[in-house]
Amino acid sequence: MKTLLIAEYRDGKLLGTSSELINFSAQLGAGSAMFLVGSENALPGYSGKLYLAEATPATEFNPGLHKQLILEVIAKEQPQMVVLPHSSYGWDLAPRLALALNAAQISEVVEIKDGTLVVPSCNAKLRRQVKATTDISVVTLQGGAFTPADDPTGAPEVIKLEATSGGDIQFKGYEAAAATAVDLSKAEIIVSAGRGIGKPENLQMIENLAKALKGEYGASRPVVDAEWAEQSRQVGTTGQTVTPKLYVACGISGAIQHLAGMKKSEFVLAINTDKDAPIGEIADVLAVADLKQLVPILTEKLNAL
Amino acid sequence: MKILVCIKQVPDMESKFKVNAAGNWYEETDLAWRMNEYDEYAVEQAVQLKTQVGDADLCVLCIGSDRVKETMKKALAMGCDRGFHIADDESHLKDPFAIASLIAGYAKEQSFDLIFTGMQSQDRGSAQVGVLVAEMLGIPSLTTLVEFSYADGEINAKRELEGGIKAKVSCKTPALVTCQLGLNTPRYPTLPNIMKAKKKELLSTPVAEFNPVAAILETLQVAPPEKKGGGLILEGDPAELADQLIKILKEKTTALA
Numbered sequence: 001m002k003t004l005l006i007a008e009y010r011d012g013k014l015l016g017t018s019s020e021l022i023n024f025s026a027q028l029g030a031g032s033a034m035f036l037v038g039s040e041n042a043l044p045g046y047s048g049k050l051y052l053a054e055a056t057p058a059t060e061f062n063p064g065l066h067k068q069l070i071l072e073v074i075a076k077e078q079p080q081m082v083v084l085p086h087s088s089y090g091w092d093l094a095p096r097l098a099l100a101l102n103a104a105q106i107s108e109v110v111e112i113k114d115g116t117l118v119v120p121s122c123n124a125k126l127r128r129q130v131k132a133t134t135d136i137s138v139v140t141l142q143g144g145a146f147t148p149a150d151d152p153t154g155a156p157e158v159i160k161l162e163a164t165s166g167g168d169i170q171f172k173g174y175e176a177a178a179a180t181a182v183d184l185s186k187a188e189i190i191v192s193a194g195r196g197i198g199k200p201e202n203l204q205m206i207e208n209l210a211k212a213l214k215g216e217y218g219a220s221r222p223v224v225d226a227e228w229a230e231q232s233r234q235v236g237t238t239g240q241t242v243t244p245k246l247y248v249a250c251g252i253s254g255a256i257q258h259l260a261g262m263k264k265s266e267f268v269l270a271i272n273t274d275k276d277a278p279i280g281e282i283a284d285v286l287a288v289a290d291l292k293q294l295v296p297i298l299t300e301k302l303n304a305l
Numbered sequence: 306m307k308i309l310v311c312i313k314q315v316p317d318m319e320s321k322f323k324v325n326a327a328g329n330w331y332e333e334t335d336l337a338w339r340m341n342e343y344d345e346y347a348v349e350q351a352v353q354l355k356t357q358v359g360d361a362d363l364c365v366l367c368i369g370s371d372r373v374k375e376t377m378k379k380a381l382a383m384g385c386d387r388g389f390h391i392a393d394d395e396s397h398l399k400d401p402f403a404i405a406s407l408i409a410g411y412a413k414e415q416s417f418d419l420i421f422t423g424m425q426s427q428d429r430g431s432a433q434v435g436v437l438v439a440e441m442l443g444i445p446s447l448t449t450l451v452e453f454s455y456a457d458g459e460i461n462a463k464r465e466l467e468g469g470i471k472a473k474v475s476c477k478t479p480a481l482v483t484c485q486l487g488l489n490t491p492r493y494p495t496l497p498n499i500m501k502a503k504k505k506e507l508l509s510t511p512v513a514e515f516n517p518v519a520a521i522l523e524t525l526q527v528a529p530p531e532k533k534g535g536g537l538i539l540e541g542d543p544a545e546l547a548d549q550l551i552k553i554l555k556e557k558t559t560a561l562a
Contacts, residue, residue, distance in 0.1 A: 010466070061472055064445075086432075088466045091425075092448045095401075095436035104402065104521040107431040116525060121426050123318045126331060129526040168445040170475045177469030189560055213560055225487040231469070238469055246560040253319070267558045269550065274319060275405070276529075280536055283552055288540045298547040305559065 001030040004079040006070065008089045009038030009055055011174055017085035017141075018044040023148035024083060026194075027112055033077045034156065035070055037163065039061075047154030048273055049077075052162055057173070059167035065167050067096045072161070074101070079136070086140035096139050102134035110145045124278040141257055143237070143260055180218060182232050183241045189215025189248075192235055192262075193223050194271065196251015196291060200228040205295045206250055212302040218242070220252045236261035250291045254279030271295065306361040310421040311316035311408055312344040314369055314376040317429045322529070329524045330397045331428075333426065338366040340376045342421025345491040346484040350453055351421045353489065357455065362386055364415075367409060370394045374507060381502035383495030393512035400520040401429075405437035410515050412442060419460075425450050432483075433500070446481040447474050451488050455529035508533065536542040 005021040007014065018034070030051035034048040037059055044147045049071045055267040059065055074082065082097055084090035086108040095296065117139065139143050160220035161210075175191040191210040193203055193212040203223070208272060210217035221236055235242055235259040247265035252258060254270075254277055261280050262268070271291045287294060316322070316336040323332040325447050340348075348365065353360040365385040367373045370393070377388045391407055401406075406509060422435035431535075432448075439446030451471065452463035465470040465485050494502070539549055553559050 010470075029383055061474070079547070088449050088464060088472075091432040092436065092464075095433045097438055098402075099440040100505060104400070105431070105433055106522065107433060119430075120530075121430060122316070122322050122331065124530065125318075125322050126324070126527055127530050128524050129528075131525055132521065133523055134521050137435075167448065168476055172473040172475060174466075175463065175471040175473060211306070215560075221486065234469075237467055238465060246554070246558050247445055255392045267560075269554070275538065275540075278530075280538070281530070281532070283536045284535045284557070285539060285550070287546050287550060288538060289543055289546055293543040294546055297543050298550060301547050302561075 001028060001081070001225060002077065002079045003030045003032045003081045003083050004070070004074060004077055005032050005034045006082065006084040006090070006093070007034055007036040007038065007044055007305060008085055008087060009036060009042065009060070012039070012042070014038055014042040014044055017087065017143065018046065018148040018269055019148050019151050020085065020143070021083050022046060022152045023242055024055065024146040027146065030081070033079070035073050037066055037069070040158065043156055043158070045151055045153045046156045048156060049159060050156035050297065051159050053163035055159040056163075057171065059163045061171040062165070062167050063096055063169060063235060065091050065163060065165070066093055067100060067162060070097060071100055080137050081136065082138045082300055084138070084140045088272070090140045094140050098138040100132060100137050101138065101149055103132045103136045103138045105140070106130055107140050108142045110142045118258070123253060125276065142256065152181070153295040169299040178231055184216055184218055184233070184235060184242045186245050187216040187242065188246045189213045189246045190218045190235070190242055191250065191252055192218035192220060192249040193229065194252030195222040196253070196293070200226070202230055204298065205292070209248065209250070209295050209299045212299045213246070213248070215244070220258050221255070249279050250282065250295060252279055253277045254281065306358050306419070307415065307417045308351050308355060308361055308363045308419050308421070309366060309412060309415070309417040310344070310363065311366045311438075312345050312376065312380055312399060313423070313426050314338050314347065314360065314367065314373040315341045315343040315426055318427050324527045328527055330500065330527060338372060338376065340379055341423050341426050343427070343484055343486060344558050346486060346488040347421040347423050347490045347550070348380045348383050348385065349491040352492070354419065354455055355384065357451060364389055364502065366408060366411065368404060368512070369396045377507060378502050379494060381505045381507070382443045382499045383492055384498070388523060389461055390506035390507060390509040391512050391515065392509045398520065399517070400522040401433035402406045402522070403436060403518055405434045406518045407515050408434070409438045410443035416479070418478045419455070422481065422483050424483040424485050435481055435483040442481070444479045444481060445476040446483065447476060449485045451485050453482065453488060473545040492521065
């Protein structure tokens, strides 16, 4: 078995996902080669062949070009599996490769089980064990599912690829994240509101509980998308990553994108009406209750201490 | 201008899911069904585009059993002009490749200028179908959009990346775009529009007429995730729960120190 690992680079930096790709491939017991549109100045720790094309404004985000370059590498290396991160880069590029290769794609792999791959369904409430029936498959990995204990080391053997520009999509640069008014990454106590708060007025009770605990309040993506809370309060993949001593998740079901942003909290208390909500998987305590009843009582009792 | 928006009907994600008898998907009975959340943003953007350009025909496509027509009616009430239903009781057994092949087969004949899809479905979550359709049609696709604008045959958009960063991208039509949550504010259909939607065209065609291709991804097993244990589950009266929680916070954390 041989894999081709597609590493990820953005705005002058190699992204950390390459170590997860390497670890996944090692867990499969496969040999590997790597592909990167990036820079010689930001190489991954990896002992193997690295096919490298130089990132320029015309080549950095250019899925048609990346596809062509990867197909050339595949013709040379003959891998049975192409592995990408399940990220905005990976899920955009993977289907393009899959169709060109007549390959089945397996999205967001979380586990290797008996030599086959497991993916989540229905907001992580179910897991599917799947198998590609094609000779070659394209796989994307859920962020964090294959993080190695130690970062891989070694210096890759670099093989340079010529990247021409062109293609039917124009990349016009990045827009920085909105300045964060609140730095939740330094907060020791965070109380976060999820969709379960039901209506914008109920955000106040979350703020009150945060105050009673002398912490900050945060929010999950649906609450921010509904404009009930500011984007600077968002915890998760597209918001802030937090590591407080106490994280109180109120009415948050626990989508993977949210968990990725808070699972390193020291202690997690979840308040949710659904006993089976995925947040229960990482919570130290899950209080099965309607937050609209429990949160005000809890706040009152804390204030009376 | 010809616009297509592809939608999927999915269960409410707050539902309790049971594995079906065949062990290859969830049991479809006793579930509340709704439009895939990402597709609501796709429909809204398509309706806004139609309003902007004026002279446009907006078709909504959905694959599934007759049950999905309810969700299609919502899209019609939001402002789509007509519905194209590919009737398939076994659509849950098709993989993204097979689903995309059906959509591309239909879209090829129709020559749409712009196709909207959600960036993924909430139940299967593969994030493949939109891009596969575009690749099958040989047109550019922009994915994970949180901003969209169109003028004179050109799309200017922003893709959402990790960490709140966005990438500014553009391409010419014909093209396909996949919509991320937060792209816009999907409208609620008004009662008059719900009534009007009942008179709109909603054509059903059996899937067999599209020569469906075989799936290339096989599902071996479906199961709930193994409980990792660990967490303490508390239930009961809110006041008693609050006392229990305060006790735990005092013992296990420094939050109340």
